[in-house]
Amino acid sequence: MGMWGLYILVFFVAVALFAPLLANRSGLDPTCACTGKPYQAPNFHFPFGTDNLGRSVLTLTIWGARISLMVGLFATLISMFIGSLVGIAAGYFGRWPETVLMRLTDWFLVIPFLPLAIVLASILGRGLWVIIMVIGVTSWPSTARIVRAQVLSVKTRAYVERARALGASNWHLITRHILPNVGPLIFANTILTVAIAILSESTLSFLGLGDPLSISWGTILEFAFNGGAAGAGEWWWLVPPGLAIVFVVLAFTMCGFALDEILNPKLRER
Amino acid sequence: MSDAVDAHRIAPADRGRDPLLEVRDLKVTFAGRLGLVAGLMGKKATDARAVDGVNLTLYPGEVVALAGESGCGKTTLARTVMGLEKPKVGQILFEGNPLRGNLREYRRRVQMVFQDPTAALNPRQTIYESVAEGLRIHRIHRSGDGLAEEEMVARALSRAGMRPPQRFYLLYPHELSGGQRQRVVIAGALVLEPEIIVADEPVSSLDASVRGEILKLLLGLRGELDIAMLVVTHDLGLAWTIADRVAVMYLGRIVEIGPTEEVLQRPLHPYTKALLDVVPEAGGIDRPFLTGEPPDPTRIPPGCRFHPRCPEVVSGAVKTAGVESKCTGTDLGLVELAPGHSVACHLASAAGGRGSAPPPD
Amino acid sequence: MTVLSVRDLTVTYKTLAGPVPAVRQADFDIDRGEVLGLAGESGCGKSTIVNAIFRLLPKGTKVGGSVELNGENILEMKLGRLRAVRWTEASVVFQGAMHALNPVQRVGDQIAEAIVIHQQAGEREALVRVGGLLEQVGLPPRRLNDYAHELSGGQKQRVMIAMALACNPSLVIADEPTTALDVMVQAQVLTLLKELQRELGLAMLFITHDLSVLVEVCDRLAIMYAGKIVEEGPAVEVFTNPAHPYTRALAAAFPSIGDHRFRMAPSGLGGDPPYPGDVPPGCSFHPRCPVAFDECSVTDPQLYPSGEGRRAACLLAKDGATLAARGE
Numbered sequence: 001m002g003m004w005g006l007y008i009l010v011f012f013v014a015v016a017l018f019a020p021l022l023a024n025r026s027g028l029d030p031t032c033a034c035t036g037k038p039y040q041a042p043n044f045h046f047p048f049g050t051d052n053l054g055r056s057v058l059t060l061t062i063w064g065a066r067i068s069l070m071v072g073l074f075a076t077l078i079s080m081f082i083g084s085l086v087g088i089a090a091g092y093f094g095r096w097p098e099t100v101l102m103r104l105t106d107w108f109l110v111i112p113f114l115p116l117a118i119v120l121a122s123i124l125g126r127g128l129w130v131i132i133m134v135i136g137v138t139s140w141p142s143t144a145r146i147v148r149a150q151v152l153s154v155k156t157r158a159y160v161e162r163a164r165a166l167g168a169s170n171w172h173l174i175t176r177h178i179l180p181n182v183g184p185l186i187f188a189n190t191i192l193t194v195a196i197a198i199l200s201e202s203t204l205s206f207l208g209l210g211d212p213l214s215i216s217w218g219t220i221l222e223f224a225f226n227g228g229a230a231g232a233g234e235w236w237w238l239v240p241p242g243l244a245i246v247f248v249v250l251a252f253t254m255c256g257f258a259l260d261e262i263l264n265p266k267l268r269e270r
Numbered sequence: 271m272s273d274a275v276d277a278h279r280i281a282p283a284d285r286g287r288d289p290l291l292e293v294r295d296l297k298v299t300f301a302g303r304l305g306l307v308a309g310l311m312g313k314k315a316t317d318a319r320a321v322d323g324v325n326l327t328l329y330p331g332e333v334v335a336l337a338g339e340s341g342c343g344k345t346t347l348a349r350t351v352m353g354l355e356k357p358k359v360g361q362i363l364f365e366g367n368p369l370r371g372n373l374r375e376y377r378r379r380v381q382m383v384f385q386d387p388t389a390a391l392n393p394r395q396t397i398y399e400s401v402a403e404g405l406r407i408h409r410i411h412r413s414g415d416g417l418a419e420e421e422m423v424a425r426a427l428s429r430a431g432m433r434p435p436q437r438f439y440l441l442y443p444h445e446l447s448g449g450q451r452q453r454v455v456i457a458g459a460l461v462l463e464p465e466i467i468v469a470d471e472p473v474s475s476l477d478a479s480v481r482g483e484i485l486k487l488l489l490g491l492r493g494e495l496d497i498a499m500l501v502v503t504h505d506l507g508l509a510w511t512i513a514d515r516v517a518v519m520y521l522g523r524i525v526e527i528g529p530t531e532e533v534l535q536r537p538l539h540p541y542t543k544a545l546l547d548v549v550p551e552a553g554g555i556d557r558p559f560l561t562g563e564p565p566d567p568t569r570i571p572p573g574c575r576f577h578p579r580c581p582e583v584v585s586g587a588v589k590t591a592g593v594e595s596k597c598t599g600t601d602l603g604l605v606e607l608a609p610g611h612s613v614a615c616h617l618a619s620a621a622g623g624r625g626s627a628p629p630p631d
Numbered sequence: 632m633t634v635l636s637v638r639d640l641t642v643t644y645k646t647l648a649g650p651v652p653a654v655r656q657a658d659f660d661i662d663r664g665e666v667l668g669l670a671g672e673s674g675c676g677k678s679t680i681v682n683a684i685f686r687l688l689p690k691g692t693k694v695g696g697s698v699e700l701n702g703e704n705i706l707e708m709k710l711g712r713l714r715a716v717r718w719t720e721a722s723v724v725f726q727g728a729m730h731a732l733n734p735v736q737r738v739g740d741q742i743a744e745a746i747v748i749h750q751q752a753g754e755r756e757a758l759v760r761v762g763g764l765l766e767q768v769g770l771p772p773r774r775l776n777d778y779a780h781e782l783s784g785g786q787k788q789r790v791m792i793a794m795a796l797a798c799n800p801s802l803v804i805a806d807e808p809t810t811a812l813d814v815m816v817q818a819q820v821l822t823l824l825k826e827l828q829r830e831l832g833l834a835m836l837f838i839t840h841d842l843s844v845l846v847e848v849c850d851r852l853a854i855m856y857a858g859k860i861v862e863e864g865p866a867v868e869v870f871t872n873p874a875h876p877y878t879r880a881l882a883a884a885f886p887s888i889g890d891h892r893f894r895m896a897p898s899g900l901g902g903d904p905p906y907p908g909d910v911p912p913g914c915s916f917h918p919r920c921p922v923a924f925d926e927c928s929v930t931d932p933q934l935y936p937s938g939e940g941r942r943a944a945c946l947l948a949k950d951g952a953t954l955a956a957r958g959e
Contacts, residue, residue, distance in 0.1 A: 158389035162455070165352050166404040166462070167377030176403070180394045340813045447903040477672040478840055478884040479877070479919075482899020489897065504814055507843075510888045511897045534888050548818035549888060550843035560815050 002258020008251035012244070016065040027059035028215055042236050049236035051220075052227040060220050061240045067216035068248070071132055072198035078136025079197070080143060080190050087147025088182065092155060092174060102148070109141040114203070121209040128211040135200045143189050147182055154181045188259040195252035202245050217241035288366065290498050291328040291351070291380075291466060296321055296360035297522075298343075298350050302568060318567040320346040322522030323360075325604070328466065331496040333489070335503055335513035335530070337545065341567060343522040348468050348502045352382050378408050381459030383488075385471040387451035391443040397454050398439040401426055404462045413463070426461035429494075430454070431487055449480035456487065460495075467491075470502045485512050506549055510534055515610075518542045521565045521575045524604065528611030538607060538618040540582045573598040574616060582617050591620045634802050634834035635661040635684070635721075639696035642679050642688065644907075650693070651908040653679040655858040657696075658934070661802065666828060666835040668849030668866060670842050670881065672904050676858040677838050681806055684721065684836075686713060701801060719749050722795040724788075724824075726807035731791060732779040738790045739765075739775025745797045764793040769823060785816035792824065796831070803828070804836045809844065821848055843885035846870040851940075854878045857905050857915040860934065864941030874943035874953040876920050914946065922947060922954075 015022065026032040040050040048057035090101040117134050124130045154160065160177050168176070204210055205218025206225065220241040224230070229237040298321040321343045328334055336344040349355045351362060353373045362369045364376055381404075384390035391400050401423045405411075413422050427435035430453040443451055452472065459467055472488065473481040489512050491497050503509055509516045509530060516534060517527040518541065526539040537543045544560045560579050571578050577597045580588070588594045593616040596602075604612035605619050613619070642654040654676040661667045671677045682688050684698055686705060698705045700720055708716065725731050733741055742764060743757035752760060762772035768789040779787060788808060795803050805824060809817040825848050828835050837849055845852055845866065852869045854862040854877065862875040873879040880900045886893035902919040905911060911918050917927035926946055934942040935949050947954070 158384050158386060159392040161354065162382065162384060162390045162458070163392075163403060163407070165354060165377065165382040166407050166458070167374050168403075168407045172407055176395075177392055181392070339815055449903055477904060478842065479672060479880050479900040480903065481884050482880075482897040483901060484899070485897035486899065489895065506888055507886045507893075511886050511893050512895065531894075545814065546888065548814050550821075550841075550847040550885075551887070 001254050005251040005254025008247055012065055012248050015062055016069050019062050019066055023059040023062045027056055028063055048240045051237055057237055057240055060215055061244055064215050064217045064220055067214045068198055071201040072194045074132045075135035075197040076190055076194045079140040079193055083140035083143025084147050084186050087144040088151055091148040091151025105141045105144045113138050126211055128214050131204055131210055135197050150182045150185050151178055154178055188256055191252055191259055192256035195249040199249055217245050287330050289327045290330045292363040293324055293326040294361045296324045297358045298346050298355055299358050316568040319522050320567050324524055328498050330498055333499045333513045334515045335501045335509035336517050337503055337506055337509055338519035342519040344502045344519050345470055348470050352468055378462045379464050380466040381464040383455055383459055383467055383469040383472050386475045387455045390455050393443055397441050401458045401461055422461055426457040429460055430457035448476050452484055466498045468500045521570055522567055525614045532611045538613040539615045540580050541576050573600055588617055591617055593617055593620050632663045633660050634663050636699040641695035642683050643693040645691040653858055653907050657860055659853055661834045663834050664832040666837055666849045668845030668852045669838045670845050671855035672840055675855040677855055681804055718745055719798040720800055721802040722800040724791050724795045724805045724808045726810045734779050737776055742794045742797050749798050768793045784812055788820050802834045806838045842881050857910050858907055862943045872953045872955050874937035874948045875945045876922050877916050879954055
């Protein structure tokens with residue numbers, strides 16, 4: 001299962017990387033001579049049809065992969081950084097830092113994501129980096145909880161005790177013993193979070209909170225929806241970006257679970 | 271079995287030398303925990319007095335065994351000596367200086383060997399990294415006699431019986447047997463050239479045929495490097511095999527301490543006698559033993575803490591000696607009844623041991 | 632009367648790395664009222680023997696030989712018969728009593744369950760019998776209303792013993808029954824087991840790595856090494872006067888207090904027990920054996936008679952003497 005996820009991922013990453021080779025960027029510009037008539041169904045010239053401005057949906061989807069994956073990746077990095085930091089600090093130090101950090105985590109966990117993201121996006125304005133920040137800042141709590149739980153268990157292992165008895169400092173214990181043993185979990189969690197981040201990006205863009213200047217799968221869907229594609233039966237405008245989202249999210253999830261199985265010693269017992 | 275390490279034997283409690291480690295009136299408590307319901311009903315949690323007033327001295331090159339049932343505080347005492355638990359009251363003195371604040375230097379000179387070597391080694395570190403870790407923590411790049419890190423690691427591994435050491439550098443703990451892992455843990459301690467090794471049940475998780483080799487190794491280190499050892503064990507047979515002195519703990523206190531031959535062959539405390547009675551012996555199952563459960567450190571009885579289970583109380587010997595009220599009412603410390611052999615028992619004190627009690631040192 | 636008769640039992644596990652022989656030609660009998668101790672280190676195959684007796688081995692495991700319980704070969708039983716036999720004719724006291732009890736069911740009900748399942752009684756009648764069983768193992772009968780967390784470790788192990796006795800088996804297998812217990816409680820549980828065994832005339836197979844415990848409880852001892860029984864005989868004699876060098880090394884791990892031969896002289900074996908899939912040729916013990924000679928690396932010794940009712944698989948014991956008698 002994990003292998004299929006990996007194949008799908010490799011495909012989409014390749015599409016994103018080689019977008020300039022696969023489709024002409026000027027195809028995103030409605031004024032380009034390369035655009036065709038609006039609302040064309042799939043045909044030889046435009047395999048996925050065209051949108052309301054006559055742009056090729058294939059070109060849009062290919063270039064959209066770049067933005068969607070990029071947002072997913074950077075948002076996840078931010079989320080992982082905060083989540084791991086909070087989780088490790090809370091789990092390792094315990095006492096009042098743990099209480100404070102975990103209450104903060106709970107607070108972020110129970111706030112409904114969408115309203116918070118909408119509020120943040122509308123305050124900070126619309127832009128790619130704003131979207132990344134918003135997703136990153138709101139998606140770390142579950143990571144923090146998982147990491148903390150793992151740290152709590154690693155902390156009591158005898159080898160941590162041994163290192164402490166050897167005279168190791170907190171910094172040494174965290175970097176040499178805690179982090180290497182929590183790392184795989186963080187990594188597996190990263191993969192799963194990327195899926196959530198891509199989905200969040202699509203949601204926010206679809207709601208019109210995305211960056212109007214950069215085309216992502218979410219913004220294509222937003223344009224299509226505003227353009228009345230659903231009512232007019234222009235399925236070719238909705239299906240390609242929609243399927244792309246589904247497949248990428250599915251692929252990341254599959255890889256995440258597969259990794260979890262490989263890296264989680266409890267599931268690996270022979 | 272003629273390979274006795276007689277040459278390494280030293281006089282028990284070698285009083286000619288200054289003590290290396292002294293534990294004075296040590297008390298360690300753990301905060302009690304309450305269930306939700308009990309908490310709501312306004313009950314108060316009782317603290318567990320894991321170590322409840324222990325005095326102990328360790329001389330250079332001496333092996334002292336700490337014995338007792340689980341829950342008697344022997345492991346907590348060892349961990350406190352290691353600085354892994356904080357004492358509530360009392361002091362630990364190393365070479366006469368009380369420990370406080372920065373334990374860095376102390377932690378180089380006092381090392382620990384753990385019960386389960388599999389758990390005590392980080393599964394993601396190679397053997398070399400595990401052994402060298404202490405050196406890196408203490409930023410020791412060159413030993414006193416001018417060895418580089420790699421040479422120090424090699425020396426520690428071969429001293430611990432892993433020869434040739436280079437063969438093991440890049441292996442991971444799961445590639446070794448239990449006995450080899452314990453040798454790696456010991457090498458990790460040796461590399462810092464400690465003066466004391468605290469060993470918590472060092473062989474109880476190992477296969478029976480391997481145990482002797484590890485004990486031989488520990489005794490050999492004492493002989494070769496003059497390392498003092500505090501060995502925590504529930505196994506009096508192990509104490510008999512390697513210890514110069516035995517300290518028997520019950521409910522957070524040492525109730526009897528003295529030279530191994532004395533304590534194990536001529537025990538004075540009824541608890542020590544009971545512990546010796548339950549050591550399995552060929553052919554004998556019908557022997558007296560203490561009834562009841564292991565004691566609870568949250569509820570320490572008044573008077574002698576052993577009196578509710580004491581067979582001497584049950585048998586009436588205490589009444590005959592006229593110390594019954596003392597046993598149930600007066601808490602007592604260790605009294606030296608024979609040279610170097612001290613006991614906390616009203617009955618034994620009343621009987622006067624086997625000779626006059628010289629003044630305690 | 633022989634209750635359990637194991638003949639030529641051979642168990643080979645199927646693994647990714649190929650077949651792994653865990654038990655090789657094990658051969659022993661247990662009579663009514665007799666306790667046989669099976670000793671050996673981790674991986675020597677003693678737990679595999681228990682699983683073979685109960686037919687609890689993983690699928691694909693090859694089992695050879697025969698295991699006869701009261702004259703019936705367990706290895707050839709139909710499944711229905713096997714289920715009926717488990718617990719009514721042979722039962723187990725496991726190690727780790729802490730985890731073997733269901734935390735949300737009263738212990739009385741758990742014991743009664745075994746009785747009811749085997750259709751020996753209705754529920755009410757079963758509970759009455761449970762009360763009697765608890766009394767037998769030294770617990771007040773009202774304890775049947777307790778949950779596992781209300782019992783101490785020793786009490787839980789007593790409940791496990793009551794459970795093993797619930798259907799009046801003729802064979803009880805005690806698999807490391809005192810390993811997790813404290814010294815004082817261990818003595819209590821051992822005494823109880825021994826008393827019950829005598830009282831009920833049970834045949835008992837007692838398994839542990841702790842030789843000193845076995846010597847105390849067992850009539851006879853069988854020592855296993857690398858899947859084979861290497862020595863067998865009356866318990867005290869095997870322990871105090873071993874015929875196999877491995878037995879001698881094991882016995883030395885449990886020194887007798889007061890015996891000055893052990894004082895400051897720990898003794899053990901170099902090396903480690905072999906991995907079951909990688910047993911050395913010849914005598915499997917020869918690489919660690921302090922008295923091995925050339926032939927040991929070639930000839931795999933059979934169990935030779937080594938005295939009255941004793942057998943040892945050592946070339947040195949071929950002429951029927953113990954190690955001490957030969958001055959080794």
